[in-house]
Amino acid sequence: MDFQDKKAIYLQIADYVCDKILLAQWPPGVRIPSVRDLGVELEVNPNTVMRTYDFLQQKEIIYNKRGIGYFAADDAIDRIKSYRREQFLETELPHFFRNLYLLNISLEEIEERFKAFIEVEFK
Template structure:
């Protein structure tokens, strides 16, 4: 996994875990990798992964079954979507708006490109 400089590593690992849960790789109730296994796979310190797991537990996305390990909560997908939407609206969207303003890009141009992106990337099955 390639880490970026602009965000803490534990948060990048949290994003990775959330994506895997949303993609169904680790369905609700099933075990996710242990702290040690994930740290080894991602080549990071186990303490960093533990910080990620603590963070996701406080957001009620994962839980720890004593003696068994960590698993995704039953409503993990909903919690992940809420968390990511909140983070996007509070952190990423203001930066996006700033860039639009500085480059003098209109909302109409964004709407047109967004519509084109949706049509090309997620076409409706007939």
């Protein structure tokens, strides 16, 4: 996994785990990789993965069954979408709006490009 400098590694791993859950590769109720296994897979220290799992447990996206392992919560998909929506609205959208204003890009142009993007990527 290629990590970015602008975001903490444990949060980037959390995004990776959430992507796997959203893509149904790690469905709710199914055991996810252990701390050690994910550390090996991503070539990071297991302590970093543990920090990620602690963070995701606080968000109630995953849970731990003692002695068995970690699992995606039954409502993990809804929780992930809610968390990501909140992050997007608080951090990315203000930057996006600033660029729209500075570059004099209209909302109509954005809407046209958004529709084209959806057509190409999701149909």
